[in-house]
Amino acid sequence: MSKKKLELYVHIPFCEEKCNYCDFLSFKADDSEKRAYTAQIIEEIRAQGPNYSDYLVSTIFIGGGTPTTLSGIWILEIMNAIRESFTVATDAEISIECNPGTLSKSKIMHIKKAGINRISFGLQSSIEEELNELGRIHTYKDFLQSYQLAREYGFTNINIDLISGLPKQTIDSYKTTLKRVCSLKPEHISAYSLIIEPDTPFFDKYGGEEGSLLLPDENIDREMYVLTKNILREHGYERYEISNYAKPGRECRHNIGYWTGVSYLGLGVGASSYLMNRRFHVESNYKKYMSINMKKDITPLYCDLEELDINANMEEFMFLGLRLTRGVSVHEFNEKFGMDMFEVFDRQIKKNSMLKLMEYNSPYLRLTEKGLDLSNMVMSDFLLD
Ligand code: SF4
Numbered sequence: 001m002s003k004k005k006l007e008l009y010v011h012i013p014f015c016e017e018k019c020n021y022c023d024f025l026s027f028k029a030d031d032s033e034k035r036a037y038t039a040q041i042i043e044e045i046r047a048q049g050p051n052y053s054d055y056l057v058s059t060i061f062i063g064g065g066t067p068t069t070l071s072g073i074w075i076l077e078i079m080n081a082i083r084e085s086f087t088v089a090t091d092a093e094i095s096i097e098c099n100p101g102t103l104s105k106s107k108i109m110h111i112k113k114a115g116i117n118r119i120s121f122g123l124q125s126s127i128e129e130e131l132n133e134l135g136r137i138h139t140y141k142d143f144l145q146s147y148q149l150a151r152e153y154g155f156t157n158i159n160i161d162l163i164s165g166l167p168k169q170t171i172d173s174y175k176t177t178l179k180r181v182c183s184l185k186p187e188h189i190s191a192y193s194l195i196i197e198p199d200t201p202f203f204d205k206y207g208g209e210e211g212s213l214l215l216p217d218e219n220i221d222r223e224m225y226v227l228t229k230n231i232l233r234e235h236g237y238e239r240y241e242i243s244n245y246a247k248p249g250r251e252c253r254h255n256i257g258y259w260t261g262v263s264y265l266g267l268g269v270g271a272s273s274y275l276m277n278r279r280f281h282v283e284s285n286y287k288k289y290m291s292i293n294m295k296k297d298i299t300p301l302y303c304d305l306e307e308l309d310i311n312a313n314m315e316e317f318m319f320l321g322l323r324l325t326r327g328v329s330v331h332e333f334n335e336k337f338g339m340d341m342f343e344v345f346d347r348q349i350k351k352n353s354m355l356k357l358m359e360y361n362s363p364y365l366r367l368t369e370k371g372l373d374l375s376n377m378v379m380s381d382f383l384l385d
Contacts, residue, residue: 003087006055007257010041010078011268012067013286016102020135020205023197025270025284026065036290038074041268042081043294044282044301048267049085057086058262059093059254062116068102072110079114093253095120095159098150099136100143108153118252119150120159120190126177130166135201140180147184157250159188164224165216166194167206174224175231182235187250191228192243193221225373242323242375259320261336277313280305310337311384314344318382322375327366341365348381 014034015026029037060082067075075096082088095118096111111119125131126140138146150158160181164174181189194215196207205211216224229239237245241259244252258264266273270284280302283289292300308316314337321328333341342349349365352358357371357378371378 003054003056005058005257005262006052006086007254007262007264008057008060008082008086009254009264009266009271010060010062010067010082011266011271011282012041012062012064012070013037013269014064014069015066016069016099016137017135020133020201021194021197023200024065027286031071034070034074037269038070038077040290040292040294042078044267044298045078045081045085047294047298048265049082052086052265055087055263057082057088057092059257060088060095061254062094062096064097066099066102066122067096068098068107068111072104072107075107075116076110076114079116083115093118093157095252095254097122098146099138100146101138103146103149105149108149108155112153112155117155118157118159119155120161120188121147121150121186122161123181124161124163125166125169125173126180127169127173129168130173133167134163147186156187158186159190159252160184160186162189162191162228163194164191164228165221167215169216169224171220171223171227175227178228178231182231182237188244188246188252189232189237190244191232193225240325242372256324259323260332261317261320277308278305279308313337314339315382315384318345319379322365322367322379322382325366325372327361327364329363330360330365331363344384345382352378352381 011025013026014029014037017028018026062075062078079094094116096116097120099122121143123140123143124134124136126143128139131139147158162177162181196202196212198207206215232239232245236247238248239245240251241255244255246252261274263275264273265275266282268282269286269289270282272279272281281304282301283292283303289301292298294301314333317333317336318328328341330341337344349358352371353360356368357374359366359368367375367378
C-alpha cells in the first residue's frame with residue numbers, strides 16, 4: 001500500500017533581536033538555551049516518528065523565528081533525527097528560513113550536508129532606512145553576502161521575502177527593492193503587505209489614527225501591489241498565489257500542500273498541525289514545552305484540538321485553494337467530499353461569476369485578476385450557514 005503524504009514544519013523560536021513589527025513566537029536566547037531546545041525538539045521528533053510510519057514526508061519546512069541562529073551542527077542533528085524517525089521522500093523539498101547576517105561558511109556547509117535544498121531569506125527591503133525602521137538586524141550588504149554564499153555552496157532554489165507598505169517607503173524606494181531583487185534572479189519571491197499586529201512596537205507607533213497617517217496611504221499601497229505584479233511578471237516570475245511568485249516549476253511545494261489540504265505535522269513549541277480533519281498545535285508556552293518528558297508521554301504536547309466538520313472542511317478547501325491563481329479543482333472537491341461543488345456553493349459561484357470575480361476553466365474554478373485583487377471579499381462569501 002502506498003504511503004500517505006505528510007509535510008513537516010519544524011519551529012525554531014529564536015531570533016537575534018525582535019523586529020518591531022513581529023508577533024511570531026520568537027525571542028532572544030543564549031547558546032545554552034538553544035542547545036537545550038535542540039535536544040528537546042529532537043526528543044519530540046523521535047517520539048513522534050513511529051506514529052507516522054504509514055506516511056511519506058514530501059516536504060520539510062524549518063521556520064521560526066530564525067532557524068539559522070542555531071549552530072550548523074544542531075541544524076544537522078535535527079535533520080538527522082527527522083530522517084531516522086520518519087520516512088522522507090528522496091526528492092523531498094527541504095526549506096530553511098534564514099535571516100541575512102546569521103549565515104557563515106561553516107553554517108551553510110552544515111545546512112547543505114543536512115540535505116536542505118531550499119533557502120528562504122527574510123530580506124523585506126533593500127533600503128537601509130526601511131530596514132532600520134523595521135528593526136532588522138541586517139543591512140542590504142549583509143543580505144548580498146549571505147545570498148552569494150548560498151549560491152557559492154550550490155543552493156539553486158532560493159526565496160526572498162519582501163514587505164510593501166512600510167513606514168518611510170515610497171513608490172521609488174519599493175521599485176528599487178523589486179528591481180534589485182529581480183536582478184539577483186532568485187527562483188521565488190514572496191511579497192506581502194505590512195500588517196500592523198497588536199502587541200508590537202509598530203502597533204504602539206502606527207496602530208492608532210495619528211500613527212497610521214505615517215504609513216503609505218491606501219492609494220500608494222495599491223500602487224505598490226500593482227507594481228509588484230508588473231515588475232515581477234516582466235522578470236519572468238509567475239504569480240501562483242496571491243502573494244507568491246516563482247520562476248516556472250519553482251513554486252514552493254510545502255506551501256502549495258498547505259493551500260491544497262495536504263496533512264502537515266508541526267514540531268516544536270507552538271507549531272500547528274492539520275491531520276485527519278483535525279487542527280491542533282503544540283504547547284506554545286515555552287517553559288511548559290521544555291518541561292515535557294517526551295520519552296514518557298507526549299500527550300501534554302497538544303492543545304486546542306479542533307475537529308473540523310464537513311462544512312468547515314469544505315469552506316477551508318475553498319478559502320485556501322482560491323488563494324492559488326490556478327484555483328480549486330472541482331474534481332478533487334467532488335471526490336473528496338462526495339458532493340458537487342456547484343451545488344454546495346451554488347449561490348456564491350453564480351454571484352461571483354456574474355461580477356466577473358470568478359471563472360470556471362475545467363477542472364479549475366478560480367478567481368479572476370479582479371477577484372484576486374478583492375480576494376478577502378470573495379472568500380468571506382464562501383462561509384456556509
Ligand atoms: S526575524 Fe522574523 S521571526 Fe524574528 S523577530 Fe524578525 S520578523 Fe520575527
